Amino acid sequence: MSHATLSRWVHAAVGVVCLSALGGCASTSTPDTPWTQSQDAARASGRLTAADTNESNMQRGVCGAEMTATTGMQISLIRQMLNDGKPRAALAHLDDLALDTTRETLAEPRLLRGEALRETGKRDKADAVYATLTDTCLAADAWRGIARNHAARGQLGTALEAMQRAREARPIDAAIRNDLGYLYLLQGQPRRAEEEFLTALELSPGYARAARNLVMALYAQNDDRQAQGIAQRFGIDRNEVALLRQTRLAKADATPGTAGVVSRAAPNAVSRIAASPPSGAGAAITHTPIERPTDPGTLEIIRQ
Template sequence: MRTITCLIMLAGLWLHTSLNAMAADAKAPIKLIADKVCAELIPEESTRLALIQQMLADGKPHAAIAHLDALKTNSERAELLRAHGLRQTGRAQQAQVIYEQLTNSCVSGHAYRGLGLIASNAGNLPEALRYLKAASSTLPTEHTIRNDYGYVLMQSGQHDAALHEFLTAVELAPDHRQAAHNLILLLYQQGDTTRAEAFAKQFGIVADELQQLKKLAQAGNRAGPVTAQ
């Protein structure tokens, strides 16, 4: 499963309230470890892991896992890619075990992101917020994490905080379309049409895309809040 996209957001954007965020705040924050440096890989292994990472980006997680099996390595970076592959193939429990083992490693930020995505996909927004906040604190310049964190904040009703994360993501990576879409959608939801359309022009969002985002924002604003059971 790839980075949370604007389209994934459609199904559950208005199904949660700020009550979830309040529950998340009540939990103890994750204690982050000091920065660790991954061991240097030999050139051949580094090249093969880069190819496997590209397979995951291309939506070929089963092939990626097969190549990891053939590589026969348990380095932190290889295990992280394996967890990504397992998550993308619907084996979230197996992925979670690996991610949890990696939270004390040199790839801890990416491991926290993986845990956050699993929690978000399961509808557990408090846990998703905790993990993605830890990921963002560990890797503050990683634009995909900023976008993911902003998405969950938006789901939780924390729009001001979400806006900060989306703005940070698009400033870090102006070509990151997912963050641009989410930013414009959030601005439409807040009624800031002028700013939303200014950003759309800046990012080259075409009229059809903009109309779709506007409809999604209107649908989200019409939906009533879900009360706690």
């Protein structure tokens, strides 16, 4: 699809959303229609083209840079391609639109390119893109991507350092806290992992993946009772619990006399997590119901 065709389609989509809202067009949702257009949509896009340059149709990206409503819609559509597991299509449209050709361009398209490159195995190229974002408002996402690439290469120490920088950049990001905890598990530090998983669950109740990882961290410390309580609360079936128990990616910290003992603050925190009802707060974080953290390369992608 050519740049001009995509622009006409996006203009038409923006027009439809604004008309249906009847009260303006403060925000639009990503459509799930194909990347095609009818003759009627083409005529509608012709009416919207000139208006798109007006200030009323300008908006700001996540880092504050100005962009047109059309560009915002294009970014949303490309993001949806990544969400749908189509990184190659996302790359093709990023190339076609040339929204991220220089360091001075919008940050969001650059992050999308980095994610798409990483998901297609082009990790070195992805790292080069992420490096252009470490001094932007998307630094946390950039460091997270860098960490995931290092983990996939088996460079767990470097991955841990990068994920720690991601946490520093955005400490309230539940997905980053979960990924950091998982890296602690791989490094044989289940207590520190437990703290990150607890934080992730308090930030995003109902976050199933963090709950599974917490179960594994508790089993790694021989705290079977708490692990079973968390598993029951989050509806983790017996077969999966058995697998998590067998996996035990890390042993308890090698401190004399502390094997199987949870850190002082953890028991009450774990109990609160087990007793609290799951909510929809984790909806911004995508995960598959059966995915388990068995491969450093499968650390999850946040979708916001």
